[in-house]
Amino acid sequence: MTAAQSTSFRIDCSYCPIRHRAVCAKCEPDELDLLNRIKIYKTCPAGQVIAIRGEQMDMVASIVSGTAMVTRSITDGRTQMIGLLLPSDFIGRPGREAAPYDITAITDVTLCCFRKRPFEQLLLDMPHVQERLLEMALDELDAARDWMLLLGRKTARERIASLLSLILRRAKLPEALAERDCRIELPISREAIANYLGLTIETVSRQLTRLAKDGIIRIDGKRGIIVPDVAELMAETGDDSDGGVIA
Amino acid sequence: MTAAQSTSFRIDCSYCPIRHRAVCAKCEPDELDLLNRIKIYKTCPAGQVIAIRGEQMDMVASIVSGTAMVTRSITDGRTQMIGLLLPSDFIGRPGREAAPYDITAITDVTLCCFRKRPFEQLLLDMPHVQERLLEMALDELDAARDWMLLLGRKTARERIASLLSLILRRAKLPEALAERDCRIELPISREAIANYLGLTIETVSRQLTRLAKDGIIRIDGKRGIIVPDVAELMAETGDDSDGGVIA
DNA sequence: GTGGTTTCTTGATCCAGATCAATGCAGGCC
DNA sequence: GGCCTGCATTGATCTGGATCAAGAAACCAC
Numbered sequence: 001m002t003a004a005q006s007t008s009f010r011i012d013c014s015y016c017p018i019r020h021r022a023v024c025a026k027c028e029p030d031e032l033d034l035l036n037r038i039k040i041y042k043t044c045p046a047g048q049v050i051a052i053r054g055e056q057m058d059m060v061a062s063i064v065s066g067t068a069m070v071t072r073s074i075t076d077g078r079t080q081m082i083g084l085l086l087p088s089d090f091i092g093r094p095g096r097e098a099a100p101y102d103i104t105a106i107t108d109v110t111l112c113c114f115r116k117r118p119f120e121q122l123l124l125d126m127p128h129v130q131e132r133l134l135e136m137a138l139d140e141l142d143a144a145r146d147w148m149l150l151l152g153r154k155t156a157r158e159r160i161a162s163l164l165s166l167i168l169r170r171a172k173l174p175e176a177l178a179e180r181d182c183r184i185e186l187p188i189s190r191e192a193i194a195n196y197l198g199l200t201i202e203t204v205s206r207q208l209t210r211l212a213k214d215g216i217i218r219i220d221g222k223r224g225i226i227v228p229d230v231a232e233l234m235a236e237t238g239d240d241s242d243g244g245v246i247a
Numbered sequence: 248m249t250a251a252q253s254t255s256f257r258i259d260c261s262y263c264p265i266r267h268r269a270v271c272a273k274c275e276p277d278e279l280d281l282l283n284r285i286k287i288y289k290t291c292p293a294g295q296v297i298a299i300r301g302e303q304m305d306m307v308a309s310i311v312s313g314t315a316m317v318t319r320s321i322t323d324g325r326t327q328m329i330g331l332l333l334p335s336d337f338i339g340r341p342g343r344e345a346a347p348y349d350i351t352a353i354t355d356v357t358l359c360c361f362r363k364r365p366f367e368q369l370l371l372d373m374p375h376v377q378e379r380l381l382e383m384a385l386d387e388l389d390a391a392r393d394w395m396l397l398l399g400r401k402t403a404r405e406r407i408a409s410l411l412s413l414i415l416r417r418a419k420l421p422e423a424l425a426e427r428d429c430r431i432e433l434p435i436s437r438e439a440i441a442n443y444l445g446l447t448i449e450t451v452s453r454q455l456t457r458l459a460k461d462g463i464i465r466i467d468g469k470r471g472i473i474v475p476d477v478a479e480l481m482a483e484t485g486d487d488s489d490g491g492v493i494a
Numbered sequence: 495g496t497g498g499t500t501t502c503t504t505g506a507t508c509c510a511g512a513t514c515a516a517t518g519c520a521g522g523c524c
Numbered sequence: 525g526g527c528c529t530g531c532a533t534t535g536a537t538c539t540g541g542a543t544c545a546a547g548a549a550a551c552c553a554c
Contacts, residue, residue: 070392072392072393072395072396073396073487074396074400074401074485074486074487075485075486075487078400078401078485079400080395080396080399080400082392082395082396083392093385095382100389100392101392124374127371127374127377130374130377130378130381131377133381134377134380134381134384135342137381137384137385137388138340138384140388141384141387141388141391142347144388144391144392144395145317145319145329145330145347145348145391146319147395148319148327148329148391148394148395148398149319149320149321149327149329151395151398151399151445152327152398152444152445153321153325153326153327153445154321154325155510155511156510156511189531189532190531190532190533191531197399198398198399198400199511199512200511200512200513201531201532201533202511202512202513202532202533202534203510203511203512204532205532205533205534206511206533206534208533209533209534222519222520222531222532238321238322238325239321239322240320240321240322402540402541403540403541436501436502437501437502437503438501446541446542447541447542447543448501448502448503449502449503449504449541449542449543450540450541450542451502452502452503452504453503453504453541455503456503456504469501469502469549469550
């Protein structure tokens with residue numbers, strides 16, 4: 001973790017906003033106490049690189065606030081976003097030395113960091129952390145596989161619709177999705193969207209305006225999107241309408 | 248698990264070919280004994296559906312022998328393979344009722360099955376299984392993310408080259424990759440390859456013949472491929488040549 | 495052997511999305 | 525204000541891979 005110009009501090013776990021969703025979610029008070037003793041908070045400004053593929057990583061961390069992106073790239077600069085890190089998501093991998101991907105802060109990010117060695121040691125004594133880590137890894141695996149379907153088989157329009165409905169489901173309560181004129185704020189730039197969806201920025205822009213012309217969405221400023229009817233948007237994702245929603 | 252016309256039996260774990268790579272890899276003899284008591288072997292003929300997305304799954308299992316594919320599909324039949332299951336790979340997810348994807352046997356498959364409830368209970372008492380399951384899930388996550396890069400950003404030729412080099416690395420010892428004229432047998436049909444790579448069978452076929460014309464490979468019967476120079480093939484994958492190979 | 499089925503290859507054409515290029519449209523800064 | 529600099533939209537053109545359509549080759553069963 002190349003946290004060059006980041007500040008570090010510590011706050012009590014009981015006030016932590018991700019207390020019940022992060023790796024520590026299942027911890028008993030005594031386990032939490034152990035974690036508390038070795039954790040340290042860090043902040044990274046928007047745009048800062050948090051990890052570089054192949055480089056030594058001697059930290060693991062949870063995202064406390066902010067958004068970061070996980071990317072992989074090849075030879076000529078082609079880049080694919082392979083994950084979006086939101087509060088409570090976990091960075092780093094016990095049992096591996098080098099970072100497997102690049103991670104960059106999109107907004108200002110606060111991290112709850114642990115030195116890797118002590119954390120790995122703790123893992124053996126705290127089954128609740130390990131349990132939670134397994135749950136989270138399996139959820140991420142499901143999300144990654146959903147994304148493979150999108151990248152391998154969906155059209156540009158379906159990809160955009162899928163992303164919008166993903167953001168809707170993450171940002172709103174299930175009840176709110178039934179309402180008309182849901183408004184969401186895109187958390188990422190057009191370039192990041194393109195990298196996420198395996199498209200170019202031009203195609204992203206064009207499909208957004210086309211969806212707007214078709215009345216599926218209304219564009220409200222640079223980052224705002226209004227969805228008159230969520231069901232109508234969902235119908236554009238190409239997904240089977242059956243239940244089984246995973247992410 | 249819809250194991251309608253499958254046979255079931257049991258053999259001793261100590262003779263098991265996947266004993267040191269499957270979920271049970273880290274088990275002590277006493278833990279193995281517990282697993283042994285609740286396991287049951289099943290076989291599925293090639294082509295049989297092992298799981299259907301959305302359906303109730305009351306089994307989890309390890310692949311003992313054979314190959315299966317994990318797929319996801321959308322509305323009009325477009326299908327994407329999102330994983331290839333080889334011996335020692337794990338099927339099913341503790342803590343989830345419905346199968347998240349479709350699974351189909353490619354060859355005849357032997358499974359080492361556990362009823363889900365007892366297995367989940369055992370998990371709590373056997374940290375070694377949980378540890379191993381976490382390792383395996385994280386490895387699969389890495390593989391899925393590599394595949395996202397392939398599906399989102401690679402050209403058809405790069406995809407084919409990536410697949411071939413993946414199969415080479417899985418099938419051969421690292422020393423053998425330095426030799427000239429490595430021969431591999433494709434484990435899957437053209438259609439399955441297309442579903443894996445997010446292409447059509449026609450494109451797969453064309454790119455294979457083109458790679459052959461360019462002298463990167465030689466085609467040897469329907470399923471055989473000879474690679475005169477592995478390094479030359481690797482150069483066609485589009486991957487950065489740096490270390491950090493994950494899968 | 496023959497006929498039928500499935501899998502693979504090859505060719506011709508088309509089109510969704512990439513690429514190239516120009517223009518709009520904010521901030522931020524002097 | 526005027527001038528950058530960095531995003532976003534829009535248009536014109538090109539192209540890689542999809543689609544449509546035949547064959548060819550392997551693999552049966554009889």
